[in-house]
Amino acid sequence: MSAVQEVNTSLKSLIQEFKHVLDQASSLQDLEEARGAFLGRKGRLARIMSRLPELDPADRPEAGKTANEVKTELGRIRESRKKELEKQAASDGDQSFDPSLPGRTPDVGSVHPVTRVIQDISNIFTGLGFEIVTGPEVETDFYNFEALNLPPGHPARDMQDTLYITETLVLRTHTSPLQIRTMEKRRPPLAAIAPGKVYRRDSDLTHTPMFHQIEGFLVDTHVSMADLRGTLTAFAQQIFDSEVKVRFRPSFFPFTEPSAEVDISCVMCQGRGRNQDGTTCRVCKETGWVEVLGCGMIDPEVFLQVGYDPDKYTGFAFGLGVERVAMLKYGINDLRMFFENDIKFLNQFA
Amino acid sequence: MLLSLSWLREFTPYRGSIDELSHRLTMVGLEGEEIVRPFAHLSPMVVGRVVEKKQHPGADKLSLCSVDAGTGENLSIVCGAPNVQAGQNVAVALEGTELPGGQVIKKTSIRGETSQGMICSEAELELGQDSSGIMVLDGAFSPGTGLRRALDLEEFVLDIGVTPNRPDCLSVMGLAREVAALFDLPLYKPVLDLHEDNSRHCPDEVQIEIDDPSGCPLYQARIISGCAIKPSPDWMRYRLMAVGVRPINNIVDITNYIMLEQGQPLHAFDRDLLEGDRIRVDRSRPGFKFPTLDEQERELNDQDLLIWDSEKPVALAGVMGGANTEINEHSTRVLLECAVFNPLSIRQTARRLGLHSESSFRFERGVDQANAPFALDRAAQLMSELGQGRGYQGVSRAEPRPCKPVQVYFRRERANSLLALDVDQEYCRRVLTSLGCEVQEEGGAMQVTVPIYRPDITREVDLIEEIGRVYGLDKIPEHLPKVQKSMHHEDADSEYRFLGAVKQWARGLGLQEAINYSFVGMADLDYLGVPLEGRVKVFNPLSEEQDVMRTHLLPGLLNTLKHNLGQGNTRLKLFEAARSFEQDSSSETGVRENNRLALLLYGRRHRGHWPHPEDDADFYDLKGLVENLLGAFGGLEGRFVLHREHPCLEPAVECICREKTLGVLGRGAPDKARAYKARKDIWYCDLDLDLLHSLGSRSRPQFQPLPRFPVVKRDMTIVTPMELAYHQLRDVVENAGVDILEDISLVDVYLPPERQEKKLTLRLTYRHPERTLKDSEVDREQQKLADLLLKKLPVGFP
Numbered sequence A: 001m002s003a004v005q006e007v008n009t010s011l012k013s014l015i016q017e018f019k020h021v022l023d024q025a026s027s028l029q030d031l032e033e034a035r036g037a038f039l040g041r042k043g044r045l046a047r048i049m050s051r052l053p054e055l056d057p058a059d060r061p062e063a064g065k066t067a068n069e070v071k072t073e074l075g076r077i078r079e080s081r082k083k084e085l086e087k088q089a090a091s092d093g094d095q096s097f098d099p100s101l102p103g104r105t106p107d108v109g110s111v112h113p114v115t116r117v118i119q120d121i122s123n124i125f126t127g128l129g130f131e132i133v134t135g136p137e138v139e140t141d142f143y144n145f146e147a148l149n150l151p152p153g154h155p156a157r158d159m160q161d162t163l164y165i166t167e168t169l170v171l172r173t174h175t176s177p178l179q180i181r182t183m184e185k186r187r188p189p190l191a192a193i194a195p196g197k198v199y200r201r202d203s204d205l206t207h208t209p210m211f212h213q214i215e216g217f218l219v220d221t222h223v224s225m226a227d228l229r230g231t232l233t234a235f236a237q238q239i240f241d242s243e244v245k246v247r248f249r250p251s252f253f254p255f256t257e258p259s260a261e262v263d264i265s266c267v268m269c270q271g272r273g274r275n276q277d278g279t280t281c282r283v284c285k286e287t288g289w290v291e292v293l294g295c296g297m298i299d300p301e302v303f304l305q306v307g308y309d310p311d312k313y314t315g316f317a318f319g320l321g322v323e324r325v326a327m328l329k330y331g332i333n334d335l336r337m338f339f340e341n342d343i344k345f346l347n348q349f350a
Numbered sequence B: 001m002l003l004s005l006s007w008l009r010e011f012t013p014y015r016g017s018i019d020e021l022s023h024r025l026t027m028v029g030l031e032g033e034e035i036v037r038p039f040a041h042l043s044p045m046v047v048g049r050v051v052e053k054k055q056h057p058g059a060d061k062l063s064l065c066s067v068d069a070g071t072g073e074n075l076s077i078v079c080g081a082p083n084v085q086a087g088q089n090v091a092v093a094l095e096g097t098e099l100p101g102g103q104v105i106k107k108t109s110i111r112g113e114t115s116q117g118m119i120c121s122e123a124e125l126e127l128g129q130d131s132s133g134i135m136v137l138d139g140a141f142s143p144g145t146g147l148r149r150a151l152d153l154e155e156f157v158l159d160i161g162v163t164p165n166r167p168d169c170l171s172v173m174g175l176a177r178e179v180a181a182l183f184d185l186p187l188y189k190p191v192l193d194l195h196e197d198n199s200r201h202c203p204d205e206v207q208i209e210i211d212d213p214s215g216c217p218l219y220q221a222r223i224i225s226g227c228a229i230k231p232s233p234d235w236m237r238y239r240l241m242a243v244g245v246r247p248i249n250n251i252v253d254i255t256n257y258i259m260l261e262q263g264q265p266l267h268a269f270d271r272d273l274l275e276g277d278r279i280r281v282d283r284s285r286p287g288f289k290f291p292t293l294d295e296q297e298r299e300l301n302d303q304d305l306l307i308w309d310s311e312k313p314v315a316l317a318g319v320m321g322g323a324n325t326e327i328n329e330h331s332t333r334v335l336l337e338c339a340v341f342n343p344l345s346i347r348q349t350a351r352r353l354g355l356h357s358e359s360s361f362r363f364e365r366g367v368d369q370a371n372a373p374f375a376l377d378r379a380a381q382l383m384s385e386l387g388q389g390r391g392y393q394g395v396s397r398a399e400p401r402p403c404k405p406v407q408v409y410f411r412r413e414r415a416n417s418l419l420a421l422d423v424d425q426e427y428c429r430r431v432l433t434s435l436g437c438e439v440q441e442e443g444g445a446m447q448v449t450v451p452i453y454r455p456d457i458t459r460e461v462d463l464i465e466e467i468g469r470v471y472g473l474d475k476i477p478e479h480l481p482k483v484q485k486s487m488h489h490e491d492a493d494s495e496y497r498f499l500g501a502v503k504q505w506a507r508g509l510g511l512q513e514a515i516n517y518s519f520v521g522m523a524d525l526d527y528l529g530v531p532l533e534g535r536v537k538v539f540n541p542l543s544e545e546q547d548v549m550r551t552h553l554l555p556g557l558l559n560t561l562k563h564n565l566g567q568g569n570t571r572l573k574l575f576e577a578a579r580s581f582e583q584d585s586s587s588e589t590g591v592r593e594n595n596r597l598a599l600l601l602y603g604r605r606h607r608g609h610w611p612h613p614e615d616d617a618d619f620y621d622l623k624g625l626v627e628n629l630l631g632a633f634g635g636l637e638g639r640f641v642l643h644r645e646h647p648c649l650e651p652a653v654e655c656i657c658r659e660k661t662l663g664v665l666g667r668g669a670p671d672k673a674r675a676y677k678a679r680k681d682i683w684y685c686d687l688d689l690d691l692l693h694s695l696g697s698r699s700r701p702q703f704q705p706l707p708r709f710p711v712v713k714r715d716m717t718i719v720t721p722m723e724l725a726y727h728q729l730r731d732v733v734e735n736a737g738v739d740i741l742e743d744i745s746l747v748d749v750y751l752p753p754e755r756q757e758k759k760l761t762l763r764l765t766y767r768h769p770e771r772t773l774k775d776s777e778v779d780r781e782q783q784k785l786a787d788l789l790l791k792k793l794p795v796g797f798p
């Protein structure tokens, strides 16, 4: 065997040997040792390479080329085994690692269900192009009543028990004053909703002295009852579900004419009046309908109050109780829960 | 308004079910609120025939009856009533039946004799006052017939919610008119058949004088003499009971009956207790005391309207009669008043005195002046029929303000455009006519004469509502309007959006939102020691706990804490974003409403589980939240300064931002906290959100180029006296004029056990914007800072 053949053979045998040694290696440390033995500065490859100058100069280039190929191959083998070992180390490395232990989870906060419903409703209406306005909670008699076609002594004032601050100052009984305040500042066309706290002198199982309302109104030329119906049906189907049915019943509010109450098909019993188990539905009292809001076409008197021409402009307005919607939407059965703020309650609306 | 179906059918032949009626009325704006079964408690009672009556062998006063109650076998019933006789039809409560009083009938033994039921008296059935003996029924009914059917008691009564604009529907007649129009049925008016005593002339006996014509547009009176005061006949009593009115006597019952039927309140005086021959309507004098027939003395003012005889006041007009002229068992001559009073005047009196009656309710809403003469005659007729009296001829009458029907111009196109309908002229004419209007065509439009009983219709839009109401609002098409999208500049930066963003911020940091009432008790604020001045009091609060608008959010959140601790929730991280209220003469309403943000931390910092340590939240958790808030809303930084005197926080730290006080944070004073059951520290802060909003909205981010050269970090441990504040060190370092100092941060605070001095370790970060720093120049600057600290502060280095 010539010297060059000998060198070539030892070079090629290195590959098999290295593979064998690496197969035996069970840790990254073993691997590092094997690397030193084969590829280190004084390793086996280096020793063979040190013999290259002894070869016939004509044979040297080929032997050098082979040596380089072997070196690359050894490197490749080492890398691939290293990956295997790393993977193995990760999977069965530290015995105490328990991925099922709880993580360092930051607290999950929550907004109050009332806020949540107001945000949902606001999103629906801003999507329809409405803007959002706010106003004072301590309101003048003028904005709360008079400008809304409720002069002093009007029997409809009895519809709302009022909390007074002074003779001419009240805690607003509804968000409707925002109709007047907004229209006073602006000219049609305008479309806005006004969410906020309202107050009534009333406290029992189904009434709290403070609750939340959202007022909505749209004023333009040629607004009709069909626009009101279209808007509120779209709203009800978005806030509850797309299957919900909407019913308009004539009613009375001094600041709208015609006026209507809007019922939706009961979300608890799907309008059947009875629960799945055949018991009567207490939410809709068997009627299959629940009242959700009051609405109507804005009364010409209201337009006169803000200096709009009632022959030119028409509009609609509606007002809904936020707690009422929240109760229906989330199945809350006790109004008082809203203001007790028990965190076990609040947690459910994270 | 409770509507009896049988009563309704006297005026219109409605044959449908009560459910259908309820639905149809609901859909025209007369909401059927409930279907009531007024005599449901009597439904198990039956008619029984006393087949045999024997003396009870063991008791003198008891009878032993054999009763056929249609059950197959005759029942043995012991009865104590003196009037029980064989052959009578009687009301029987069978075994297992519950009497109205709650007593359940059981098979018992009474003095050795079995009793298998009970023969009832009127009083026991709550059908009348008579408890002296059993109720004896018409003999025509066969045993076993239901008692309710035998007595012709109304099965269903519809409770209708009548809105304030529809006074015409506060009567059976008015509802019959509506039902007739809706179902296209005829309407019958009761036929008058009044026999008067021609020998006496009422206007000669009594003259009417109205001194306040605006308070009383019409006053009429009739005199009915020879009346016998006694209970009304059963049919009238039962009918009144069915709609929740307690029968009194025939005369009073008739006034109630006509009020319910015709919507016209009436009042009956004992004519012989009225002095003189004059009835006068005039206002009271201030401070005047008047005893009403409920035996209460009412103090009046000069706005209250009174009815006077020649000498004295005899009734509080339209609200309640006087005790001095009330119908009593000896009355024989009745003066029957049928008047119309001013709604506002009645309303003021009724409200001020808290005296709300069926009568005042109707006057407040407006009664039909055109129908008043008919109502009076019909009542007089009933009084002669049921009270055996005889009416004097004629009516004493004064009508200073006759009523005139309103005329309204109506355009069909306007109705179609507002309602999005396409109804024709004929349809409109038919609807309006069916509702009692007279319609005259004028070109393409209509001149509509509105009946007096519809005071709610005064404008075209009111007629349009009638068209829509009868057509069915539910049948109007639907259309989603195109909203001209507003790009109003206020919108993007509105109060609503800002508060929404703050709430989302708090939620994201693990806080939970509470919402408390805007009012608290004066005592709550007093307890927390907050100032008295500026408080906005509620004039008519529901309770002392809600008698003032909150000037601070703290009482509400403390109550939330207390409630939660009571529920076993011992770890709280709460926030509330709401308004505080304070008097402020410069504000439009005289009240300043200020959006505040309150944060409250109580109990453990982390949820008390592995892998978190178990320590409690402290000041630095709270301060961290505030600093985060300032950073998140406008990149602001606050200064936190110890506040010497705060009424309810100890310590209290003021947060100052751009030289303005943004709020205060600290620990609830332990002596106050105990009242809220708190055993641990309450960390609380209250910030002015309106101020934060205004400070934050002015700052717009300005881009800075990113640094290109590396930093060098050096730590410096400083020994300081205990009382030296960290910010004093910071101030010296920051103001030392070291240009390459980029950042100072606190790495460690060491408080040795003996607590005489503390060690603070600062980490100083150096960077040059244009080159890599050399160690030697950083060393130089670090030494410069150390020297400066030594010079300026009582500090040292370890």
Ligand SMILES: [Zn+2]
Pocket: A266, A267, A268, A269, A270, A271, A272, A273, A274, A281, A282, A283, A284, A285, A286, A288, A289
């Ligand atoms: Zn239901």
